[in-house]
Amino acid sequence: MGIKGADKGERKLSFVNKLYFPEIFKGMAFSGSHMFRKQVTISYPEQRPVLGPEFRGRPVLVKELGQERCVACGLCARACPPLAISMQASETEDPKERFPETFEINMLRCIYCGFCEDVCPEEAIVMSSEYDYNFKTREEAVYGKDKLLIDVAQLKPRLDFLAAKRNPDFGDTHDYDPKNNNHSVRDRKRLNA
Numbered sequence: 001m002g003i004k005g006a007d008k009g010e011r012k013l014s015f016v017n018k019l020y021f022p023e024i025f026k027g028m029a030f031s032g033s034h035m036f037r038k039q040v041t042i043s044y045p046e047q048r049p050v051l052g053p054e055f056r057g058r059p060v061l062v063k064e065l066g067q068e069r070c071v072a073c074g075l076c077a078r079a080c081p082p083l084a085i086s087m088q089a090s091e092t093e094d095p096k097e098r099f100p101e102t103f104e105i106n107m108l109r110c111i112y113c114g115f116c117e118d119v120c121p122e123e124a125i126v127m128s129s130e131y132d133y134n135f136k137t138r139e140e141a142v143y144g145k146d147k148l149l150i151d152v153a154q155l156k157p158r159l160d161f162l163a164a165k166r167n168p169d170f171g172d173t174h175d176y177d178p179k180n181n182n183h184s185v186r187d188r189k190r191l192n193a
């Protein structure tokens with residue numbers, strides 16, 4: 001004798017349903033049909049995925065002409081939602097005038113949102129394609145300039161991607177006179193071109 005009301009709303013099974021074999025064969029047929037489809041998984045880490053420039057991996061600093069593009073304006077730190085970025089600005093005799101004496105990103109906090117990249121006026125911080133890295137302690141997760149600075153040549157696909165996605169109307173309304181902006185590595189390079 002069953003519990004009173006326990007079968008309320010339950011599906012009534014026919015004799016064939018109660019055998020369960022039809023459902024088992026249906027399931028096996030479904031799994032079997034997938035064996036002949038195009039494989040979409042890879043054997044990571046032996047096989048590495050080919051990621052396009054649209055992928056947002058760990059944020060890095062652009063190194064150009066032997067130094068960082070960053071002018072330590074602090075915008076990225078302001079825009080970073082989890083407060084992962086910190087820096088100490090310093091002055092230099094260089095026409096660039098300012099540079100980050102220290103620049104740190106806490107990779108335990110970073111959520112790969114890309115806001116830092118969006119707001120940077122110098123294209124000095126970009127999202128790289130690097131995604132597999134690890135650390136054993138909290139201290140190790142704080143990346144300094146030694147780990148953040150990457151040569152501009154290695155970041156070209158992402159920089160080209162950003163340039164292609166830039167709003168073409170932006171320049172008409174907000175572009176500046178390059179002659180007034182020779183403070184950064186990028187602008188000096190452009191003026192000397």
Ligand code: SF4
Pocket residue numbers: 059076079080081082083084085105109110111112113114115116117
């Ligand atoms: S990607 Fe987002 S969370 Fe990570 S450092 Fe940049 S602004 Fe902060």
Ligand code: SF4
Pocket residue numbers: 069070071072073074075076077116119120121122123124125
């Ligand atoms: S990375 Fe860009 S936004 Fe951040 S401090 Fe440097 S110049 Fe400013």
